[in-house]
Amino acid sequence: MTSTKIERSYIREILDATNKKTISFAGGLPDHNLFPMKELKKASLKVFKNSLSMQYSKSQGNEGLRKIIASLYTNEYDFPTSKDEILITTGSQQAFDVISKTFLKEDVFVQSPSYLGALSAFRILGLKIKEFEDINFLKSNLKETSGLYMMSDFINPTTKCLSKKERKKILELLNKNNPYLIEDAAYSLLDFNGKIRKSISSSYEKSFHLGSFSKIVAPGLRVGWIRAKKELIDELLVSKEALDLHTPTFNQMLLNEYLKKNDLFEHLETIRKEYKEKMQFMSSCFEKYIPSFKFKKPKGGMFIYGEFTEDSFALAKKALAKNIAFVPASVFYTDKRVSNQARFNFSNSSKKEIEKGLKELKNLIS
């Protein structure tokens, strides 16, 4: 345990600061209009019939749900997996804490810029965070006790996917240095065309592959998971149960019932189509109102990442005062460097809001 006096996550602060007038491109919020409310409600009627849905349950998680997740790996990710290789977590966020507490003693390497929530979780446990932009940095620095945190698909915030060549290169480094790999797949099922990429974890045993229902069903249930080999899961269980005993029983049974009765990929099809359209629309608004903002259209996920011609942190502050929220890239780095880059979420705003927000943002740009 080291210093714990840490700034609150900028994004969570924005979430707290927003009001009904705010147009928010800040959080990683899915479109709540796409949540399968009717189907979830129907599933709940079944779950409410069993009073054990309100009782304490096992730390590793609901067996039926773990089976469904395991088959998602085996059948869709081309990554053979059994239910014993899945640990249910209270949101994917909790996975960082559970893994770090159990296995990481000293340092963790993170892609830069990186997902804020992961940085906070590592920082609060007193781990040394080592940022890298160039994979080659890992060559001489990664140790057997180190953690390597990364996303391979639709990286938050940059929206990029690692190429096959990059994955191969990383795998080589992993096999050479043998660190713990934490591969965060929060957005992996959100390719606009439904493509599912091969994870690095599937070729590397000392790995944790993190998944979540937050982006593909609903985040308000806080159900995520860790996929790892059984020996690692068994050790994680100790930390998991000390944290919150187990993830809510009801929420797990609800998702289990929902997934048994509904086709997840049919639902994903709806989300992808809608998100692709919103991304296209936001892109066209940027081109129309702020053509100086340089970005590459993402192939999936929920964000557009690009570069202004001025300091994005100062701009974000001005914008928030006018009830427009987005995330300046500086907060995605541990050193809070000055950056012109910024992340815009498109999934949680209507087209009307997207147009209004970017039109107003235009007037704030020097």
Place this chain on the structure above:
Amino acid sequence: MTSTKIERSYIREILDATNKKTISFAGGLPDHNLFPMKELKKASLKVFKNSLSMQYSKSQGNEGLRKIIASLYTNEYDFPTSKDEILITTGSQQAFDVISKTFLKEDVFVQSPSYLGALSAFRILGLKIKEFEDINFLKSNLKETSGLYMMSDFINPTTKCLSKKERKKILELLNKNNPYLIEDAAYSLLDFNGKIRKSISSSYEKSFHLGSFSKIVAPGLRVGWIRAKKELIDELLVSKEALDLHTPTFNQMLLNEYLKKNDLFEHLETIRKEYKEKMQFMSSCFEKYIPSFKFKKPKGGMFIYGEFTEDSFALAKKALAKNIAFVPASVFYTDKRVSNQARFNFSNSSKKEIEKGLKELKNLIS
């Protein structure tokens, strides 16, 4: 961060080991037949109408629910409290992690024997756990940076309540040494006669008072809370959001709706009556089948705690092999000392099971 290779909680292991044939007096499980399923289901129908119940939400927790909890303090606990002094946690268990990460750097003092879940949470963060049986031990050892973890009402496992004199003594020590007080009130509302005792926290500002819906509504929702002054809550928020962003939105809205439409104290009346009856029944079975087991009838809570005339750990192992589970006291001490004492839960078994279990246990006693 220090050693993390820690044994799994004995109780959680028992939970995992039990099967349908096991008669379990081990866990702290409420009677699932008493969960207000009908009322919760009704509340859920309202909550499902709002798709924001499935969306991300604020780290501090649902405002309506925090208001209800605050009024519980103000009106029932005689402890004036505002909604800003409440932080919702994912079960009360999470409170240990959140508080420790934020404020405790070195050591935590715990009543001995003590609640296992708290011990695990402290241990996993590398804190030095200092057990005390005599309050006077605190006099010269407690520091300003120390934590003091305790229960005041229906202490787990001993089932005792602190006397007014003991509370006064502890308060004097607190005021003298100024440590962080963590007062766990998990069972405080389960007095068989409905008596609510004055917390120590209400007279000491540097305190965290922990509450939970697990024992009074349903544990499967994993919703608990921390009551502390606003300045402390603001600092806790950083750790809370790094852990799981927030406690499930749906679960908080469900409890909020349930508590708005139903009288919690009417429900508590039902639970108390039932638990008192089961406690009386288990007491009479002990007297009938194992009269050598010495115990004092508790005035509330979910356990009977007493003493065999032989090593309870060895007995518990023999019993588990015969599908009877209870918790030997040795696991409630960090030094795993040999003890004849043991804890029996009565809330989660039927009278038939209680009688059958104790009758069979009798045959295993030397």
